[in-house]
Amino acid sequence: MSQTDIEPETTVDARGAACPGPLMDLIGAVRGAESGAVVRLLSDTERSLTDVPEWVEETDNELLATEEGDDHHAFYVEKA
């Protein structure tokens, strides 16, 4: 997995969780975060590659980066 230089305030490790667990874990973390904070989601569910961008598009939050790895993906979401 390539590395970004984004420093997340919070990391949500949802590896092993079944869908829609990772997205709901992300939403829960964003709900509790301060405005401007970056939440990193780790997920090994392929579906997160569509779920997360779709949800971010529905909100004012921003998907700063997605790292696609062999065994899991990392999503960096900045809270609006």
Added chain:
Amino acid sequence: MTERVIVVGGGTGGTVLANDLADRLGAEIDAGDVEVTLVNDGPDHVYKPVWLYVPFGQREPEDGRRRLRELVDDRVAVRVDRVTDIDTDAGQVRYHEAPEPIDYDYLVLATGSTLAPEEIPGLAEGGHDYYSESGAEALREELLSFTEGHLVLSVVGTPHMCPAAPLEFVFMADDWLRERGLREDVDITYTYPIQRVHGNPHIAEWARPLMDERDIEVETFFNAESVDPDAGTITSMEGTDIDYDLLVAIPPHRGIDLIEEAGLGDDGWVDVDKHTLEAEAAENVYALGDTAATGVPNAGSVAHYQAGVVGQRIASQIRGRPATATYDGKTLCFVETGMDAASFVEFDYERPPSPAPPSEKLHWSKLAYNESYWLTARGLL
């Protein structure tokens, strides 16, 4: 030396397990080699699915209550008390009513879900629920006299108990209002946090056309952020406002704080191996039902099947044999699709659900199961 098994929680998982252990280890218990204690914070066992029918005036909360002592084998010690501390390093728990810590050889956590409406500002004041006895009774008062306006069912938190129940509620409300000639005067909206109407895509694909046919409005990607009880508005993180006249919400759920304090998992859910149900952070500790973070639905059938697995594993360990029983994710669920029709799903970790066509027979099967549930709790069915 006596092997001590402590089961915490007298819901479906804990009660079925206690009876399962009494059955498997009867001889050892009678000989004084094994002691099984079931701890619950009240004297009653509660069958929560009854609450779905309470708002429609069809059942009473008492229908879902029985004395735990009457349901559990006499060889099990039932303790009405609260566990206040778990020390998995020492292998001890502490009870509220007893100052000295108690040693355990095997600890099973079946403490279930608690509701956390306070996490969403305004929800406790503005919303109703049927996920608690008091909530179901309060909703009954509102629903029985609700003749016109906007009924909103909002799934605020997941995971939550019985993932089918929000769908069941709107299907039943739709049918019930039609039967009473009120449906044209009541709009129904269903909201869900993700981009479909249910967490499981197969159930979502089945349910969505039924909702469209029956004129149930759907708002997906709706994560409730706040409720304004005075204005009658629920607002989502995604920036959508919905006006309501009657708000029925599935509140956020949490496990008990004790689990996080014991380092067994976050939000009150125990991190477990999803096949063996053993806690990842401690030896000889199991979790089952809602308490176990397995990713399967928080449903009574899950707790029932998991209890059989944990019972087998503990009995094997006590007898010095390898524990081979595993849980395969099996879930069974009836889904009411109206006041006199229901569907049925069965699935596991490998096989996805395929909902059966709704029928009256399945509806009566669900009601028959609700009646025979007490045999399940006793470990007979």
